[in-house]
Amino acid sequence: MNVEFQDISIFCGTGGVGKTTLAMSKAFYFSKNNKKTLIITIDPSLRLKEYLHIDQSSDNQINKIPGLETLDILLLNPEETFRNMQGGSKDTSENRILNLLMSPSGGMNEILSIIELYQRIKSGKYQHVILDTPPGKHFLDFLSSTTKIKAFFDQSFIEHISQLFRSQGQAKNIGKRIFDKFVQTGMEKLLYYLNKVTGDTFVEEFIDAVHIIYSMQSQFIDSLKIQEILFSPSKASWYLVTNSEQSKYSEAKSMFLGNAFFSQENTTGIINKSTHLVIAEDLKNPQLSSEEREILTSFESREQKLENLIRKDFNRILRFNEVLTSNIQEQLEELALQWQEIDPTP
Amino acid sequence: MVKKLYLFSGKGGVGKSTLSLAFCQYLKAHGYTPHYTLLKAGSLGEEIHFNDFESQTLKFLKNQNIQANYLTLDDSVLEYIAKKLHSKTIASWILKTKFFQSLINIIPGFNYVIYMGKILENITEENQPKVVYVIDGPASGHSQILLQSLYQFKKIFSSGILYEDCQKMINWLLIPENFKINIVTLPSVFSINEALELKQNIESETAFSSQIVLNDSLKKTGIPFQGKYTNNRLKLENQIIEENGEQIVESLPFVPGNDFFEIVSEISNGELEKLI
Numbered sequence: 001m002n003v004e005f006q007d008i009s010i011f012c013g014t015g016g017v018g019k020t021t022l023a024m025s026k027a028f029y030f031s032k033n034n035k036k037t038l039i040i041t042i043d044p045s046l047r048l049k050e051y052l053h054i055d056q057s058s059d060n061q062i063n064k065i066p067g068l069e070t071l072d073i074l075l076l077n078p079e080e081t082f083r084n085m086q087g088g089s090k091d092t093s094e095n096r097i098l099n100l101l102m103s104p105s106g107g108m109n110e111i112l113s114i115i116e117l118y119q120r121i122k123s124g125k126y127q128h129v130i131l132d133t134p135p136g137k138h139f140l141d142f143l144s145s146t147t148k149i150k151a152f153f154d155q156s157f158i159e160h161i162s163q164l165f166r167s168q169g170q171a172k173n174i175g176k177r178i179f180d181k182f183v184q185t186g187m188e189k190l191l192y193y194l195n196k197v198t199g200d201t202f203v204e205e206f207i208d209a210v211h212i213i214y215s216m217q218s219q220f221i222d223s224l225k226i227q228e229i230l231f232s233p234s235k236a237s238w239y240l241v242t243n244s245e246q247s248k249y250s251e252a253k254s255m256f257l258g259n260a261f262f263s264q265e266n267t268t269g270i271i272n273k274s275t276h277l278v279i280a281e282d283l284k285n286p287q288l289s290s291e292e293r294e295i296l297t298s299f300e301s302r303e304q305k306l307e308n309l310i311r312k313d314f315n316r317i318l319r320f321n322e323v324l325t326s327n328i329q330e331q332l333e334e335l336a337l338q339w340q341e342i343d344p345t346p
Numbered sequence: 347m348v349k350k351l352y353l354f355s356g357k358g359g360v361g362k363s364t365l366s367l368a369f370c371q372y373l374k375a376h377g378y379t380p381h382y383t384l385l386k387a388g389s390l391g392e393e394i395h396f397n398d399f400e401s402q403t404l405k406f407l408k409n410q411n412i413q414a415n416y417l418t419l420d421d422s423v424l425e426y427i428a429k430k431l432h433s434k435t436i437a438s439w440i441l442k443t444k445f446f447q448s449l450i451n452i453i454p455g456f457n458y459v460i461y462m463g464k465i466l467e468n469i470t471e472e473n474q475p476k477v478v479y480v481i482d483g484p485a486s487g488h489s490q491i492l493l494q495s496l497y498q499f500k501k502i503f504s505s506g507i508l509y510e511d512c513q514k515m516i517n518w519l520l521i522p523e524n525f526k527i528n529i530v531t532l533p534s535v536f537s538i539n540e541a542l543e544l545k546q547n548i549e550s551e552t553a554f555s556s557q558i559v560l561n562d563s564l565k566k567t568g569i570p571f572q573g574k575y576t577n578n579r580l581k582l583e584n585q586i587i588e589e590n591g592e593q594i595v596e597s598l599p600f601v602p603g604n605d606f607f608e609i610v611s612e613i614s615n616g617e618l619e620k621l622i
Binding site: 014015016017018021096097100134193195196197198199201202205243245250251254275278279281282283285287288289291292294295296297298299301302305324326 | 357358359360397398399427430431436440455485487498501502503504505506507508509532535536537540564567569570571572573574575576578579582585600602603604
């Protein structure tokens, strides 16, 4: 039975701030309130994968946690998405450059993730979708700018190649033939030098790779419709996750605030692993040594400093108390309760 | 013995910059000439600017009289290719082509191959016995790309200059006297697990040697803690050390304070022998 899509929560931040755990806890919270929820994650830690019973073979398939029937967990595999876009063809697997681009750290990850995300939102299966973005700037860049994606297909060199495709047909080994054509059209010298740097077969294979990607242009461009959702304050909530262990707020901020989607209405700064309450309590203890007091005060003032910085940039701030446990289940349950306190009726 | 090149890696926020800067200061105090090296992210042709933190770091290094290398993609690629083709003109011509720009910008790890190529060329050409390069590495995932790229590109370019260079770089990095990777971790379960995962991945996909350094240790401060928070943290830290003790080569005490560079200097006065 189809349900109406309500909103997407997008968790951003630099590495190590607890993005994935926090995103997962929000998914827990929705699911416990009986909402059909999908969480999409890209690169969870090994431990989280173990807990979620995800192994590499289940990429791009829905995973379940026992007891949370309304929650679907999806670990993205860009390579799989790409293969599906091609109608399940295995044609690409021989191309070393495409393989590299599809690898977990590959340059195509972001754009393919967006395509998968858009398809899942359109599926009519979910009320809430939660996206745990990989650390770094690229993903946000891709989310925020149509021009980037268009540019991907628009560069003059690709145009040049696509011109040649038309005259060459769509057969395999197009790279070799285009390469020959280049040589005829006076690019000989350039390619001679390029070949000298990159080796014999590289240029051909690269052209092949670009051709394969280019042939799926319309699917890429279609996924840009996701921007309507991301722009809508009622449909998209953006979270910048930080914690005071991280001295790099400026990095996180510059990555986040340049994003075209943000308005004060839809954006929230999160202080994760907050120790504010527990430390304030401890500091009341008269038996503390001065060294311990110094350490606690130092934790406290780091958090205060972070909060002051976030206040300057965000109207809305949420604090999540640190859960000191090595048990992931406990951690998620506790954080889900904190979400529940923030919004008792999702 | 002090090696020629160090890479500091680990999850974001664990103290890679802190420790690589402290390590530079430490080496300097022991009569070496450290080169603090940062690999700037970014695309080819993109304007480079330093963020606040980087500018402050540059100032700090200048005051400490420590050499700073901020490698940017445009310069590194140009220099590298010019050297290979023995012509700056041809190199800049190649770099201006859309083809080459797309190539470098969309293929992950290509920039790292160029960066590593440049660093190693500096080291081997200068061949100064006391010079040590310290790379303030990118976070875990990217450090893995950095190291794997050398192998991956060797596979992709089955011949040519880049292929030969990748092989040369791998050979050089495999010599134990040349290169060491310090993986930094915090005493938290997530952090240590990521460090272990990174170490394992580095070992299985490359043959480079790495070790784990625990930063911000409360245990190492030796303070008898009374508070609930500190004791909970200590308990967790002890549990981590108990489970992974043999993997952790050194623990560095938590240094209280608000000023990043004061903390760096304080750490550099401590015991950093095991990082060598």
